[in-house]
Amino acid sequence: MKRAQFARLPIEIFKPAIDIRYDDTEVVSHDSNSIPSTPVEHSSSILLLAGDAKVIGIDEAQFFDDNLPEVCIQLANKGIRVIVAGLDMDYQGRPFGPMPHLMAIAEDVTKVHAICVKCGAPANYSYRIAKDDKVVLLGEKESYEPRCRHCYYLWDEENEK
Secondary structure, three states: OOHHHHOOOOOOEEEEEOOOOOOOEEEEEEOOOEEEEEEEOOHHHHHHHOOOOOEEOOHHHHOOOOOOHHHHHHHHHOEEEEEEOOOEOOOOOOOOOOHHHHHHHOOOOOOOOOOOOOOEEOEEEEOOOOOOOOOOOEEEEEEEEOOOHHHHHHHHHHHOO
């Protein structure tokens, strides 16, 4: 999105209204980079608020409703570049929200991995350290830690001995 801004393309960024962890209206990365966004309750609102944007960013897509893929298709069919970010799996290692559908219809998919806090390998799992079994639990480092497959599934068993 920053590249599109630099190129002076009209952009709009949307995030789910429930995500107020760092800021009510900005998308903020874990390393404190931020960019203004519009919080929305439902994915259909994105169509109404897209304006004359040539590039639309959607953050935390896993928290949106199941209509988000259709919204993205409609935007893309209008010639709008759509960039979607979100977790592909929940804390149980299961596909998360509309992400599987979005990944299937995307022209390009880039998986970005954190670093496993136990062994340093690429981490593609979010291990929940908070004692809560709700699928949607907004949290940061106090609630989750990144882990590789091995450490996600085997760390506790191996280190309880």
